[in-house]
Amino acid sequence: MTENAAPATADDGWRQTHLGRLLGHAMRRFDERVLELMARNIEVPLALSNLAARGQVSAAHIHITRHLSLQGSRLTELADAAGMSKQAMGHLVDQCEAWGLVTREPDARDARARRVCFTATGLDWLQAFRDAVAQAEAEFRADVGAQVATVAMIGLEIYAAWKPPRA
Numbered sequence: 001m002t003e004n005a006a007p008a009t010a011d012d013g014w015r016q017t018h019l020g021r022l023l024g025h026a027m028r029r030f031d032e033r034v035l036e037l038m039a040r041n042i043e044v045p046l047a048l049s050n051l052a053a054r055g056q057v058s059a060a061h062i063h064i065t066r067h068l069s070l071q072g073s074r075l076t077e078l079a080d081a082a083g084m085s086k087q088a089m090g091h092l093v094d095q096c097e098a099w100g101l102v103t104r105e106p107d108a109r110d111a112r113a114r115r116v117c118f119t120a121t122g123l124d125w126l127q128a129f130r131d132a133v134a135q136a137e138a139e140f141r142a143d144v145g146a147q148v149a150t151v152a153m154i155g156l157e158i159y160a161a162w163k164p165p166r167a
Contacts, residue, residue, distance in 0.1 A: 030136055031059035037132035044128045045121055048099060063089070064096055064116075065129045072105065072115035101125050 015021075038044055039052035051057050063082035067073070073081075079089035093116050096102045101122035107113035118126060141149040 028059065030140070031062055033136045033139070034062065034129065034132040035059070037135055038125075038128045041128040041131060043124060043131075045100075045124065048101070048121070048125060051099065060084075060088075061092055061096060062129070064092055064102065065126060068102065068116060068118060070118070072107075072117035074107065074113055074115060078116060096122070 035052050035057060038057075039049050041049070044052070048057070063084065064078065067078050067081035069077075075090055075093060076086055078093070079086045082089060084092075093102060093104070097104065100119055102116050103119050104114045105117050107115045137149075144152070
């Protein structure tokens, strides 16, 4: 056996079942369900519904929907909130702008900056997102039970807010 080889009796299942992996799978499943529900929403403009139904709208595009302030946001603010690079967020904003969801407008606080803002179509998309999230959460509650869903939500809120002490 080489120095780097694991013992033959080592339990390797933890790599597939640890909390981070389960959270990642759950988030992907939830986002996929939200997009599926949005694609079926008759309030969503047909072109956007078709894009979502064909998988052209991804969970990455949901980052804009989740993080864009109703008053508009700078690209750097969006990227930071989504945990993405400014370049990656810029690409998503370009796509959403081409689809008519957002527009770039001058920033009243800084003439050099631009703010990304929802269009009227984007606000319809945001409402469809809200409706889809509510339905997906209701489905989650039905699948796991109200008590488990409540405990999961509380636990995730605490975990997400927790900051480790600085060393």
